[in-house]
Amino acid sequence: MAKKILIIGGVACGGKTAARLMRVDPEADVTVLEKGEFLSYAGCGLPYYVGGVVSDYKELMSTPIGVIRDAAFFRKVKHVDVKTRHMATKIDRRSKVVTALDLESGEEKQFPYDKLVIATGASPMKPPIPGIDLANVFTLWTMPDALGMRAAIDSGKVKKAVIVGAGLIGMEVVEALCEQGLDVSVVDMLTQPLPALIDHEFGNHILKVLKNRDIGFFGGEKVLEFLGDNAQVRGVKTDKRELEADMVLMAIGVRPNTALAREAGLEIGDFGAIIVDEYMRTSDPDIFAGGDCCIGRNLVTGKPAWQPMGSTANREGRVIADNIAGRNVTFKGVQGTAIMKLFDYTVGKTGITQEQARQNGMEAESILVVDPDKPHFMPQGGVIVIKLVAEKKTRRVIGAQLFGTGKVDKRLDVLVGAVSGGLTIEDLADLDIAYAPPFTTALDPVTHAANSLRNKMDGLMRSYSPSELIEKFEKGDDPLLVDLRTPDEIENQGDLPFETINIPLGQFWEKAPTLPRDREIITYCKISVRGWDAHSILKRLGYNNIAVLEGGIVGWPFEKK
């Protein structure tokens, strides 16, 4: 007899579960209830529709050959009965029936199930700030949101936009709106962009990118009110200023949609998301949950982690379908990987930071390195900044942050594999990465990062990150900063905002003995490779109180002189 599978939600996880069921469970009789009218669309593509990179919204819900993934498609191809505009309102676990409201007819309907899948996703937070319901105050989460933003832009009446919230979506929309010719500002309660993802140094790199594009960033400010004229937004009032705005995007975060699950008495965990086991089963063995509404496990810390991403939702949907089909498949977890394009730059991270390691009782060491993307003799090379984190005890790679104009996504994915595979920094350094000059340097930036961290952890090299150097000065230390660059480079690249002395590397053996022995000497250059040479030379000359500034001038994210 057919097994009735009911899926609540038809965007990412729900759509994937339905499609996979057709493949793995010949007995499955699958129904999907979706409260909206759009199915299986690429939510992560919405900023690119707003920005005009994607010209037709239908592309976001088409197969690659242009067939719209609508209810007819699901029925004809996947043999799945999809009911759009049907909002599930109640789960009766005893009788195994879901009640849903047909939003077209207003009719209340009953859907019995043998197995239920909750894939209700998340919703953007909309706090009750005065004026939040003014026209042109948007969130960007669903297809209608994107259509609304695009219509406002296309009206030609929007010149100035304020984005509230500098998380991934907010920052993606910064680029989208700039590409549309708008004058964009960003407001965030915290003092840096992407505060949940990257640390202070990387946040400051992004601030520089914004500044170079004349994009205002108002960090540490709280929005008090949206100002309006004729029910239309005209400005944003924060605790420090008023900003003009014909359009506002509220992107302060999302929350899992769990009202149904809560009311049905399913277990809810951290972040207010549904608890599932490694088989994606909720506390009711006949109910599965996946995607943004449920909580996973962080592979590095072993702790609960909420990672509302389309990629995760798709992976989980596959696992749910397999388990409904009795295939006994587990999902190992996530590791906090995130990536974002911002104009010519890419920023990304995976695993945990040194600070997060500390919070989880792990002792960790980190290093910041800067590398060219390709050999200097090849054209079109960019630059890559990597902060690599390893656990001290096991030497395992546990996290990384990356930023730059080079192929950051490639190195990030290698590091994703390193974290997931439990590679030590030695394993990572030995990794037989594909080398030819069009693709990377003989020793890839990832190799270099691993080797530098080995040097640091083995006590061969002492070093400070940019933030650590700032802290030293703030607490009154007075190290001698020695710059190994040529005078030309200093003129072109700028210099640290401290007193420094310049000894080009070629003269260093000769001049180093004149340096004081009673003062800490910190060496650096453009990317601190010559800084490391000089550090080695000082060591040979018997200097002990020495260190390298990690990443040199290119890795320096703060003000320069």
Place this chain on the structure above:
Amino acid sequence: MAKKILIIGGVACGGKTAARLMRVDPEADVTVLEKGEFLSYAGCGLPYYVGGVVSDYKELMSTPIGVIRDAAFFRKVKHVDVKTRHMATKIDRRSKVVTALDLESGEEKQFPYDKLVIATGASPMKPPIPGIDLANVFTLWTMPDALGMRAAIDSGKVKKAVIVGAGLIGMEVVEALCEQGLDVSVVDMLTQPLPALIDHEFGNHILKVLKNRDIGFFGGEKVLEFLGDNAQVRGVKTDKRELEADMVLMAIGVRPNTALAREAGLEIGDFGAIIVDEYMRTSDPDIFAGGDCCIGRNLVTGKPAWQPMGSTANREGRVIADNIAGRNVTFKGVQGTAIMKLFDYTVGKTGITQEQARQNGMEAESILVVDPDKPHFMPQGGVIVIKLVAEKKTRRVIGAQLFGTGKVDKRLDVLVGAVSGGLTIEDLADLDIAYAPPFTTALDPVTHAANSLRNKMDGLMRSYSPSELIEKFEKGDDPLLVDLRTPDEIENQGDLPFETINIPLGQFWEKAPTLPRDREIITYCKISVRGWDAHSILKRLGYNNIAVLEGGIVGWPFEKK
């Protein structure tokens, strides 16, 4: 007392060893003997100098800020005494002295050592084919080789070039010479390009690239003679034809330079290369060897592997220096990673093929998948073909080949990490790869490959690679090929060179029951995702003798109709 370290060879491994010694061994007194006049140059960059991508050869031996890495640089910065044009002629292991000939003065000199490093590299093979000493018959291995080729091209007298040997260097030079406007042909004893790296299917993809550029490939032909006029090459005679040529590149392979080591009685292993242990020590504990002259270990098979690559040489040099400094560091080995750019395409591999697995007593399964590089709604996406190999017993990823116009290098490096980290196909499928639309699809091609191989290994999907389909027809099988594309696609993309029937996926549920039950049905489409849909539908309809053509039309490397 200073420890005398003598290094024979100053290009990749030798230069790296010397530079690292300065950092890790304060007592090291380092001398490098290099028989040529150039040091520490990027040998892998030579084809790009020949092709004009690199305009000045000095860039290949400069630091990124333009300082030439010559003997003066090594002395001034690295405190290393480099003697160029000094050819080591004898190692006296008892008295620990190396004899070298000063090629400038003709003087014979003695160099005592405490620790010796042999980094003599490899040399291109030049068999005694008649005419091989004619002018404009080149090898491309050293800086002078590249200068010679470039001078010949710059003379303007070279119009037609023949490349003998379709390995990595030969194929890189194909592109280089085409970029210089030459008419290029390739001759190889074997029937496909890159025979040592990739299998028949991938070789055929490359043949298509060559054909589309009007580059002749004469496979399975043996060069009998180089024809000349006035001591200048004018043609190549093979066992099947004569080809006109104003320039010839002999690129049939390289051999390790081990005469010195052999005469000194050091152990020599497979491939005629010097045997070293994981500390890079030869059979004499005071002599280390690294780079192209020595043999490593393949991480997958555990067997000896010779991998003459600049990246490997650099890694090994670091390990040698560390061990000379008493730091007890090991080098784990290599895994046969290689990558090459060929016009708009990239081809690469890592680990072992299914056939190599069989030869090593491992039972393996493989799958070929084709994927878009990015979501179809994003601009500038390419295509990626992946063949993924896993061991049946452990489900560990043991190898991959990749080809395409997309970011092949990124996926290859992820797979390098997967092989090295011992990831199973389940681990690989779950990998939290960085997703945002500018970088990849919600499920990356690597995820898709892993999931497809899971489907195959779990018996959910039967499938054939293109070669396997050809074999089926060759042995007289008569499967029914069902094409799920639209008629428009078929017209634009071409079709398999067999009798096929067309049922667009949207009509498949309806029409499938009319298909015969007594004949094997093989489904496919553009990339066989719809082929897999149809396979699932047939399964639900009770068909048993069914399979998918892996990679569909885009993955099909052979002739089409």
